[in-house]
Amino acid sequence: MSELILIAAVIILLVAGLQAAMFLMKGWLQFSGQREANDLKLAILNERLQFAAMTRNAEQKVLDHGWSGLRKFKIAKKIPEGGSISSFYFVPHDGKPLPPFQPGQYLTFSLKVEGHQRPVVRCYSLSDSALQRDYYRASVKRVSPSGAASGHFHDNLEEGDIVDVKAPSGSFYLDMSEHSPVVLIGGGVGITPVLSMLKSIVDAGSKREVWFLYGVRNRQEHIMFDELRQIDADNENVRLHICYSSPLESDNKGEDFHHDERVSVDLLKRLLPSNNYDYYMCGPSAMMSSITKELNQWGVPDNRVHIEAFGPASVKAQKQPAPEQVKDVKEPEFEVTFARSGKTVVWTNAIGSLLDLAEDNGIQLDSGCRAGSCGTCVTALKSGEVNYIDDHSGEPEVGTCLACVAAPSSTLVLDA
Ligand SMILES: Cc1cc2nc3c(=O)[nH]c(=O)nc-3n(C[C@H](O)[C@H](O)[C@H](O)COP(=O)(O)OP(=O)(O)OC[C@H]3O[C@@H](n4cnc5c(N)ncnc54)[C@H](O)[C@@H]3O)c2cc1C
Ligand code: FES
Incomplete structure (x- = not known):
């Protein structure tokens, strides 16, 4: 009898132990599952935080330093100033704040001008105080007889019209932290x-x-x-x-x-x-x-x-280099390869700049002033050498060239 009681007690203990073990196991599994889920949630949260911080930084950068590419601006005011010059006041179409600029910098406009298949890109200096944060002002002189962009500003653009604008840029500016006369x-x-x-x-x-x-x-x-x-x-x-x-x-x-x-x-x-x-x-x-x-x-x-x-843009672009300006060019023709576009074409003096050569062959290069000053057309040289056929105020980094004022002086491979 006592043996039976002992066996029953052992069985009860075993079952209870098993249940306890199962309970503990379940709890542990739940806990570790929960922990994994929590870890996952934390990782996602971290990623989101990082992304939010990155986005915030990027937004802050944009607010502080401009924006990338083109942004739409509305013409808030157009004021004739006399002397064939009108001032245009631009406000962001999206209503967001205006990034600051340095006094002396310019805006680059990409304009849809009738009769021009491609956008006409021109630069206009900001003419008002850099501390004035309600609008950007540019004052445009009508270039006679047929300036494409300036004529468009004067004849076609009115208050309420929208234009595409690149962020303020340019290295000609006054350092406001200095106090020298x-x-x-x-x-x-x-x-x-x-x-x-x-x-x-x-x-x-x-x-x-x-x-x-x-x-x-x-x-x-x-x-x-x-x-x-x-x-x-x-x-x-x-x-x-x-x-x-x-x-x-x-x-x-x-x-x-x-x-x-x-x-x-x-x-x-x-x-x-x-x-x-x-x-x-x-x-x-x-x-x-x-x-x-x-x-x-x-x-x-x-x-x-x-x-x-x-510089008057289209005249510079269409100007033929004077013979003495290209006296270092050893051959009258050079092969130019636009590596990313997969095109190899022949450049001759009559074509003008590398920017002209690209455009003549349906290759799109970014450009602004077309006069060697804004740096928009800077292009990496994979191999070969260039000559400058026009003055340029900005000096491009080694291994690059300003396509709007450069011509090949050897066979050339461009990263474009
Ligand atoms: C950094 C920078 C800042 C600038 N800031 C200002 C500014 O604040 N205000 C301002 O008014 N300008 C400014 N400019 C000049 C401006 O960018 C333009 O160059 C100017 O308005 C002329 O452009 P356009 O398209 O009207 O003339 P384009 O069409 O380029 O023509 C220029 C001139 O060449 C003539 N022309 C055109 N085609 C030919 C041809 N085939 N043969 C002969 N002649 C021809 C035109 O009749 C015109 O006289 C700035 C330029 C730069 C680079
Ligand atoms: S387009 Fe401005 S430097 Fe070439």
Whole structure:
């Protein structure tokens, strides 16, 4: 009997132990499953957090530094300024904030112009203060007789119209963290980037010494008249000097303008207490080359002279290189391979730049100024050498070229 009781007790204990083990096993399985699920959830959450952080960073970068590619802007205002120049005020079509820019930089527009199969890409300097964050302003001069982009701006674009714009760019800008005295020189419509510099300095409340020289023919071409006058009156650190090269009889010296001569280093020598300034200049190429040369002769170091060139795009593109500019070219023809497009074509002098060659053969290269200044067309050289057939203000990195102003000087393979 006692044996039976013992066996029954052992069986009961075994069953209970088994149940307990099963219970523990189930719990452990549930726990480890839960842990795996939790781990998975954590991993997903981490990934999401990382992604959100990356997106936030990217968005912040865009907010801080611009945007990539084209962004739609609405023309909020179009104001005739006189002298065949109109100012256009652009606001983002998506209503999102405007990224800041450096005073002196420009916008690149990609315009759909009637009669042009491909978008017409042109650059226009930002002409208002960099501290003004409600709109971007560009002031466009109608180029006669048939400027594609400027004509389109003047004749076809009105308030409410939408345009495609690349983010502000350009290496010609004023370092706002510096306080060294500056001379800002604008000739004709070349006033736009230096006006942005002037307005940014005064809007920042900076007491930086500024000499602002603006050269035009006469009062008819003198834009931003009241704006400049007001800045001059309100800021004792600003010295405004207006030069008319051909004043009209109705123009009043002392009232409308200060000097009946062109802006020149001779004038600067009469005005400035010394040559110890940073010089920022934009205007007709003849004016800029003579002033640059004479500043150099006056002992101003090259690194203190900053220039912006507004090259007429299509003329530059269609211009044939002068024989002396290509004297280093050993052969009249070179094979050019556009590696990514899988095309090999022959370049001759008559074609012009590598950008022209690409476009003639249906190969799309990005371009902006088409004048060697915006850097949009920079293209990697896989092999071969190039010559520059036009002046270019930006120096491309080794192993690359500015396709809009470069021509081959050997057989060439481009990463395009
Ligand atoms: C960095 C930068 C900033 C700039 N900022 C400004 C600015 O603030 N304001 C401004 O007004 N401009 C500015 N420009 C100049 C602007 O980008 C354009 O070059 C200018 O408006 C002319 O472009 P377009 O399309 O109107 O003329 P295009 O069509 O390029 O023609 C230019 C000229 O060449 C003539 N032409 C065209 N085709 C031929 C041909 N086959 N044979 C002979 N002549 C021809 C045209 O009649 C015109 O006179 C800037 C340029 C750069 C590079
Ligand atoms: S298109 Fe601007 S540098 Fe070539």
